[in-house]
Amino acid sequence: MDKTVKVKKLNTKAKLPCRATEGSAGADLYACIDEPVTIKPGDLVKIPTGIAIELSSPDFAAFLFARSGLGVKHGICLSNGVGVVDSDYRGEICVGLCNVSDKEYTIDPDERIAQMVIMPVCCTLFTEIDELGSTERGEGGFGSSGRL
Numbered sequence: 483m484d485k486t487v488k489v490k491k492l493n494t495k496a497k498l499p500c501r502a503t504e505g506s507a508g509a510d511l512y513a514c515i516d517e518p519v520t521i522k523p524g525d526l527v528k529i530p531t532g533i534a535i536e537l538s539s540p541d542f543a544a545f546l547f548a549r550s551g552l553g554v555k556h557g558i559c560l561s562n563g564v565g566v567v568d569s570d571y572r573g574e575i576c577v578g579l580c581n582v583s584d585k586e587y588t589i590d591p592d593e594r595i596a597q598m599v600i601m602p603v604c605c606t607l608f609t610e611i612d613e614l615g616s617t618e619r620g621e622g623g624f625g626s627s628g629r630l
Contacts (some may be wrong), residue, residue, distance in 0.1 A: 496532025557583025
């Protein structure tokens with residue numbers, strides 16, 4: 483398995499993704515902005531990273547996750563929960579952020595705004611059928627498997 487992710491800088495100020503420690507699963511993505519961007523409570527913003535990537539295979543995708551410090555300390559989360567960068571996408575990676583706190587937060591140029599994890603994906607086929615196999619849970623939805 484080729485673990486190389488090719489990165490193209492689309493902006494001279496862009497920073498390459500970087501893992502903070504040897505054990506970090508995600509590589510930090512940086513805000514490639516010329517001036518600070520303030521996110522008011524309830525606002526949604528799109529922050530460019532200035533980079534595009536090429537993955538080694540369609541069996542992989544890049545997943546963007548919130549940085550725990552931004553989320554827990556400041557209420558800054560990804561607006562789409564988890565971002566998915568498909569293996570055939572070659573455009574700029576932008577990060578949608580939202581402010582779920584009651585205070586403004588300012589993103590500074592070069593600030594770490596998200597983390598990117600490269601993971602395998604299972605490219606499946608979908609077949610329409612008339613009936614699904616039965617299970618103990620059946621059609622029990624949210625909370626049907628118990629609380630604890």
